[in-house]
Amino acid sequence: xxxxxxxxxxxxxxxxxxxxxxxxxxxxxxxxxxxxxxxxxxxxxxxxxxxxxxxxxxxxxxxxxxxxxxxxxxxxxxxxxxxxxxxxxxxxxxxxxxxxxxxxxxxxxxxxxxxxxxxxxxxxxxxxxxxxxxxxxxxxxxxxxxxxxxxxxxxxxxxxxxxxxxxxxxxxxxxxxxxxxxxxxxxxxxxxxxxxxxxxxxxxxxxxxxxxxxxxxxxxxxxxxxxxxxxxxxxxxxxxxxxxxxxxxxxxxxxxxxxxxxxxxxxxxxxxxxxxxxxxxxxxxxxxxxxxxxxxxxxxxxxxxxxxxx
Amino acid sequence: xxxxxxxxxxxxxxxxxxxxxxxxxxxxxxxxxxxxxxxxxxxxxxxxxxxxxxxxxxxxxxxxxxxxxxxxxxxxxxxxxxxxxxxxxxxxxxxxxxxxxxxxxx
Ligand SMILES: [Cu+2]
Numbered sequence: 001x002x003x004x005x006x007x008x009x010x011x012x013x014x015x016x017x018x019x020x021x022x023x024x025x026x027x028x029x030x031x032x033x034x035x036x037x038x039x040x041x042x043x044x045x046x047x048x049x050x051x052x053x054x055x056x057x058x059x060x061x062x063x064x065x066x067x068x069x070x071x072x073x074x075x076x077x078x079x080x081x082x083x084x085x086x087x088x089x090x091x092x093x094x095x096x097x098x099x100x101x102x103x104x105x106x107x108x109x110x111x112x113x114x115x116x117x118x119x120x121x122x123x124x125x126x127x128x129x130x131x132x133x134x135x136x137x138x139x140x141x142x143x144x145x146x147x148x149x150x151x152x153x154x155x156x157x158x159x160x161x162x163x164x165x166x167x168x169x170x171x172x173x174x175x176x177x178x179x180x181x182x183x184x185x186x187x188x189x190x191x192x193x194x195x196x197x198x199x200x201x202x203x204x205x206x207x208x209x210x211x212x213x214x215x216x217x218x219x220x221x222x223x224x225x226x227x228x229x230x231x232x233x234x235x236x237x238x239x240x241x242x243x244x245x246x247x248x249x250x251x252x253x254x255x256x257x258x259x260x261x262x263x264x265x266x267x268x269x270x271x272x273x274x275x276x277x278x279x280x281x282x283x284x285x286x287x288x289x290x291x292x293x294x295x296x297x298x299x300x301x302x303x304x305x306x307x308x309x310x
Numbered sequence: 311x312x313x314x315x316x317x318x319x320x321x322x323x324x325x326x327x328x329x330x331x332x333x334x335x336x337x338x339x340x341x342x343x344x345x346x347x348x349x350x351x352x353x354x355x356x357x358x359x360x361x362x363x364x365x366x367x368x369x370x371x372x373x374x375x376x377x378x379x380x381x382x383x384x385x386x387x388x389x390x391x392x393x394x395x396x397x398x399x400x401x402x403x404x405x406x407x408x409x410x411x412x413x414x415x416x
Contacts, residue, residue, distance in 0.1 A: 064363040065385065101366055101382050127405050128366070131382045172372040172402035172410050214342075215408040270340035273406075274365050 016147065021235055023280060032193040045255070051157030054082050054119075055202075056289050058259035059237030060128065062100035067278045068287075071100070071181060071261035076113050076261045078289050078308055083117040086219060089291065090156060092119055095257060096126030096167065096204030097238035098142070107141055112265045126204040126240060127167040149192040151182050153189050159294060162186065162201045166218045176205030176218040176240075184222065187227050196302065198233040205240045210248065211267035216241055228252060235301045241273070243286075244305055253300050258288035258307065284309035317329070336360060339383075342403075344411035351393060353415050358390040359383065361381050367409065372400035379404075 003170075056078065063071040082092060092114075093282035099106035107129075114121050123142040125135050128272045143163075146152040150165040164186070174217035190199075201207070207224060218224075228234045234252040242264035245256040261277040262288035270276070278286060288307035295302075338345050339361045351357065361367050361383040369380040369389055380389035382405070393399065393415040403409035 014408065101384060131366075131368070170404055170407040172349070172407055174407050213408070217407060272343070272363070273365055274342065 001222070002038075008111065023133050044246075048298050049087075049293045050088045051159060052087060052291060054085070054089045054289055054291050055095060055237045055255075056082065056092050056255045056260060057095040057257040058097040058126065058242055058261055059094070059110055060097055060100040060259065060261035061106040062103060063261050065262075065275060066273065067283050068262045071107055072113075074284075074287050074308060075110070075260045078287065079113055079117050081306070082119060082121055082289060082307075089119060092117075092121050093161075093163075093202050093237060093263070094121060094123040095202050095237055096124050097128045097239060097259075098123060098125070098138070099129055100132035100261075102129055102135075102137070104137070107138070111141065122154070122161070122163060122202075124163045124165060124202055125167060126205055127170065128304050134145065147185060149179070149185075150305075151185060157214070157294060158296060159198045159200055160190075162189065162199065164201060164203045164207045164224065166203050167222070171301075174219055175212060175215040176203070176207075176221070178218060178220050178224055183223050183227075186224055190227050190231075192230075195230050196232050199228060199231050199235070200292070200301070201228065201234065201236045201237045203236065206238045206245075206254065206256060207236050208249075209247065210241060210256075214267065214273045216273070225249075225252065233300055235303075237290075237292075241267075242276075246303075248300075250299075253303075255290065257290045258286065260287050260289070260308075262285070282309075320359070323347045334358060337413075339358045339363055339403075339409075341379050342367075342409055344403075344409060348414065350414040350416060353394055353396055354392065355372060355415070356390055356392045357406055357413060360388045366405060368405055369401055370404045372402050375414070 015307060059075040077208050082089060098110045099159040126140045129135060129138040135150060139146055143150055143152060151163055153162045164178060166178050205218055207218050207221040208218055232251055236252060236254045238256050242259035242262060243255055244258060247254045263278060264273050265276050285307050288305060291304045333352055334356045335349060335358060337349060337359045340363060359369050364385050366382040366384050368382055371377040378391060385391055393413060396415045399413040401411060
């Protein structure tokens with residue numbers, strides 16, 4: 001359910017809706033997120049940003065079917081865009097499905113390409129990274145300092161980042177789930193924080209009920225959101241559904257990023273959520289990354305979605 | 311493949327009174343759906359799953375602890391299992407857990 005948000009800085013965010021470069025900036029207006037095409041100018045605004053970071057998702061290294069026979073190539077190209085960004089992003093958050101089949105060779109490729117950008121990274125697994133030994137090879141490689149269940153948090157640039165795992169031990173008939181142990185950890189992790197500290201949460205599967213018929217939701221996501229509601233600015237970034245989608249509930253903004261590999265249909269728009277086949281010329285418009293800008297005292301965070309075709 | 315005709319005929323005669331014929335069965339996966347969703351077979355039947363989607367799926371027992379689990383099946387990959395003991399076997403895809411189905415062994 002959507003609530004009327006009270007963002008004192010809304011007009012200012014709207015005014016900054018002109019980052020340099022082509023892209024789409026999501027702005028919050030009257031409780032409904034709207035996208036605005038970005039023209040030119042306002043590089044100064046971006047430079048004023050306290051912290052700029054990137055969301056990249058669903059690289060599915062190893063995927064080679066229509067509509068993208070070269071998922072490694074498009075991932076590499078988008079990483080190139082990140083590496084060339086000015087100002088340089090502080091880090092990238094990968095919101096899961098790094099690999100397609102949890103194969104070492106797929107993770108090797110991803111790890112090497114990410115390392116070549118020279119940019120810090122924080123990753124969480126998607127269900128495709130959990131196919132072997134409950135994700136142990138993924139965590140050992142990409143999140144060695146995480147809690148035993150794979151979740152972790154850290155602080156940077158005044159923001160508290162929380163990486164949650166909702167792709168472990170999926171149950172028959174169910175959707176994404178966090179589990180009691182992780183929820184308990186989350187409650188504790190957030191307990192003594194000031195409500196004025198911005199929070200960024202990453203999950204792979206959407207935390208809210210996007211489309212339960214396709215398993216696009218987290219069964220115990222509402223409990224996590226209950227712990228987050230007292231904060232003045234919460235941004236939840238997820239992947240999994242390979243399309244842009246944004247929603248605002250009070251002070252919580254949900255943002256679903258594009259895949260770097262292949263698009264998926266809008267909820268219910270196809271017989272199944274399998275890879276969407278599009279004409280080769282259209283593919284690049286449907287793959288992309290998101291850049292998040294944080295300017296102190298100016299919540300919510302500004303998110304610029306950029307497609308490979310832009 | 312060439313084979314002697316006498317053996318299959320003998321098999322038919324021996325199994326004639328049994329209603330469920332223990333021939334191999336196939337379950338296909340198309341559009342994130344197991345078909346047939348409910349399969350009934352005679353004990354001793356070999357069931358083969360084939361993934362015809364362009365995304366991987368798995369065949370995993372719904373019981374805890376999981377009594378069977380296939381490796382991830384990529385497009386056109388197959389997984390076979392012979393069901394020797396009567397019972398109702400619930401299973402799902404651990405990647406897309408809304409995909410559920412059963413094999414009933416008589
Ligand atoms: Cu599946």
